Amino acid sequence: MSSTLIRAERPLFEGADWEFGTIQRSYEEIEKIALKEMGLDVYTNQIEVIGTEQMLDAYSSIGMPLFYKHWSFGKHFSRHEAMYRTGMQGLAYEIVINSNPCISYIMEENTAMMQTLVMAHAAFGHNHFFKNNYLFQQWTDANGILDYLEFAKDYIMQCEERYGEVAVERLLDAAHALMSQAVHKYPRKRAADLRSEEKRERERREHDEKVFNDLWRTVPGKENSRQDPTAAEQRKALLELPQENILYFMEKSAPRLAPWQREILRIVRIIAQYFYPQSQTKVMNEGCATYSHYTIMNRLHEKGLLTDGAMVEFLSSHTNVVFQPEFDDRRYNGLNPYALGFAMMQDIERICTVPTAEDKQWFPHIAGCNDHMNVLRDVWANYRDESFILQYLSPRLVRHFSLFHVMDDSNEPNLRVEAIHDERGYRKIKQALAKQYDVSWNSADIQVVDVNLAGDRRLILHHRALNRVLLEEKDARLVLQHLADLWGYDVLMKEVDPATDAVLKEHSASPKPGIVRIEPS
C-alpha cells in the first residue's frame, strides 16, 4: 500500500464483544479503505444481524431471505441443524445476497474482529464482484430479485390454495429435479429484468382470457395434416430444437400443462438462472472477497485500528479459510476455491509490483505495471473461473501448489500422470484445470433433440456423454420419470458418444398421472 501511515488514536474495539456502534465504526473505516484506496464499487449495503436458527433458515433456502415453501427446504434445514447440533459442521460466519441493496447476514455469535472481517469480505468483496462481474450483469437482476422472490412466494401460495398443496408439490418436485437443466447458457437478447416479470405474468393471463373463445373447440380440424418431407426440419425450427434448457422447453411446449403450471416452471427456471453465474465464478468470487478482506484487515491494522490481538485472531481464521490440504491428506476434499482464488489474486498483485523474468515472459501485459488494483478490478469484471485460470494461473502458483494432472481412463488398468509442475507441464496443467471449471465441461450436456407433436409426441433427449462418462443411472431414471410426468407422453433419453455418435445407453419413461392428465394409450 502506498498511502501514508497515520496511526489512529485508538483501535476500533478491544476484546471480543461488539455492539451496534462498533459495527458502524468498523464499517465506516472499512468503507474508507475499500472505496478510496482499493477503488471498489459496491451496491448500497444492508447488514443484518441474525441468530443461529435464522442462519440455518438461510442455509436451507439457498441463502435467500424469502422463498416459497417446499418439503426439500425442510429436509435441508433438518440436515444442517443436525450437523450443527452434533458439532460436525460449524455455521458460516456470513451469507451475502446478490441484491440491491446488497444484504449481508452476520451472526450474532461472531466476535468483534469476525464482524469486521465479515463485513470486509461480504459487504465489500462479494458486493463489488456481484456489481461488476459481467456474468452477474448479464444474467442477474440485483434490483429485482427480492421483489421477484416475493412474487414467486405469493404466486405459489395462491396456486396451493387453488389447486391443492399436493399438485403444487408434485410439480415443484419435477421442476427441482430439472433445475440444473434450466439455464440458458448463452446470453439472450435482453438483459434480465425481474421487475417486469410479474407484470408479464398478469398480462399473459389477461390476454389468454381475452382471446379465449369456446367456439374454436367446435371447429372440426383437418384429418391428419399432410406429411411434408421438410416437416421434421420445420417443426424443429418452430420448437427451437435442439434445446438445452429443458424447463424452458417444458414451459413453452409441453402440451398438457395448465397455465399456472407453466408459470411455476418459469419461476423455478428464473431462480436457477439467477444462481447460474455463482456456479461459474466460485474461485473468482471467493478470491475477490478473500483478497479484499485480507487487504482491508491489514490496512486497518497498519492504521492502528485493529489491536495486535485482533490481528492474530484474524490471521488464524484467515489461514484456516485459505488452507489447502494436499491430495494424500485425509482432509483433502478437492481444490479449495478460497485458497486458489486468494493465491491467484495475490499472485497478480505480485506480478504487477515485483515481477520475475518468468512473469515478464508469461504476463507481459501486466508484469511490472505497478497498478495492481486496476488489473484486479479488470479481472473481476471481465472473467469467469475458466477464463481466469486459463489466463492468469502462473507457473509460480503451479509450483506453489505442486499441481499435477492425472488421467483416469476406465479402459486402462492404471492411472497416468499427464503433467506435473515443470516447464513442460505448466501449460497443460493450466488448460486442464481451467477445463475443470468450465460449466459446459463438468455438467452433463443434455438436450431435447426431437419430438413429433403431430404424431406420438414422444420426446427425445440426447445426453452427449463427454469422455464416455454416463449419467448416474438410478437418479437419471427418477428425473426422466419427472420429465415424462411433465411432458405427459413417453420420454426417451439416448446417451450418445459425441466422438462417434454411437448410442451408449438408452433410458425411457412413461408418464404417470399427477401433474397432467394422462390419456390411456
Next chain:
Amino acid sequence: MHIVDRRLNPSGKNLANRQRFMRRAKAQIRKAVHESAGSRSIKDADEGGEVVLPAQGVNEPTFRRSSSGGIRDHLLPGNKEYIAGDTIQRPPRGGGGSGSEGAPDGEGEDDFRFALSREEFVDLFLEDLELPDLAKRRVVNAEALVYHRAGYSVSGSPANLALNRTVRNSMSRRIALRRPKPEELQALLDEIEALDPADEIKRLELQEEYARKKRRTGIIPYIDPLDVRYRRFEPHPKPVAQAVMFCLMDVSGSMTEHMKDLAKRFYVLLYIFLKRRYKNVEVVFIRHTHQASEVDEDTFFNSPETGGTVVSTALEEMQRVIQERYSPDNWNIYAAQASDGDNTASDNDKTAALLTKVLLPACQYYAYLEVGRDSEHFPPGFIRRDSDLWQTYSTIIRAGAPMAMRKVGHRRDIYPVFRELFAKKTGTEAAAE
C-alpha cells in the same frame, strides 16, 4: 448503510417446510420411531430425539454424471514424487487417494438423520392408539369457565368496544338522517367564496343554506350513544376430563427386579399415553403381598417386601381409594396390574368377584400384565400351565368385561403389547388372545 437487527424476528420460519417434509416422509419416520422405541429405554420415550431415515423417498434426484467409467481428469495439489508419464495403480473404490475428486457429493445417498421434537415424537409414538371409552365421561367442572364470543351488546367495557360495528351503525344513521358531510359544507363555502360579489341574492341564499346545514350537523352527532356496540362474551362451563391411573403390583418375593422393570416400563407408557388425553392425570400406587397398601412411587418400585400373595387385598385397597377420593362419576379410572401370576388358591374366587362386581364397572379399562422371566424360553410345542390369575381373569374376560391381559417376557415386547392393547379397534373391545 443500514444495520438491521433481525435476531428478534419471529422464529420458526421453517416450520411449514418442516411439516411438509414430515408429511412427505411420514411412513418412514413412523417406522423409524417404532423401531427406535424398541431400542431406547421407555423412560426416554417422550424425550423426542433423533431418528435415522433411509435416503430413499426423500432424495432429490438430478441428472448427474456418473462417478465411474469413462475418461476423467484429476488436478491435484501436493505432488511429491510423480513425474510426467508415471503410472499409478488405481486406488480401490471408496478408498481415499486420488480418485476422490470426481466423486459426486455423497450426501444424497447417506441415511438421513432427522431430529424430532418431544411433541412430534410422542405424537407418532402413540399414533393410532386410542383409549377405550374415552367419550364416556366428560366431567363438567363448574369452576372452570371459558368465555366465547356471542354477538354484540349495547353495554360493555370500553376495552370491548366493537369499532367496526359502531361506525357502521353511526354511518347508517347519518345517512338516514341526512347529516351533511364535511365535504358538502366545504363545497358550499368554496362556492360562496367564488361567487360574484354583485350577486347578493344568491350569496344570501347560499349562506342561509350553509347555516342550515351547519346547524343540522350540530344536531345530528357523528357518533350517537345509540350507535355504540360492544363485543359480547358468554361464559361457558368448560368440561374437564380427568383421569386416575391405578398401578397395582405384586411385590412378593417371587417378583424379580427384571419383572418389576417390565411392569414399570408398562406403567410409564400408560402414563405418557393418559397424559396426552387428559389434562389432569393422577397416579395411585398400590403394592401388595398378602396385604396391600398405597405407597409412593419410590417405595412402590424400590423397597423390597416379603410375604405371601393375596391379590384381592390390592383390589380391596383400590376399592377403598376409589371410594375415598376418586368418585367414578368424576374420574376416568384406569388400572394396570402387574404380577407374575401367582395367587393363593383360595383367593381366586374372591378376586374374581371383586373385579366383576365392584371394580370393573367403575373402571374405563383394566389391563393385566403378566410378567415373565427374561430367561424363559418356551420351545415350540411346550405348553406352560397358565397361572392362577391368568385362568381366573380369562373367565372374566370371556364374559365381556372392559379388560385385557397380555404376557410379557422381555422389554422389547412392552411396546408392541402396549400398542396391541390400545390399538384403535372397531366394535367391542376384543378379549385377549
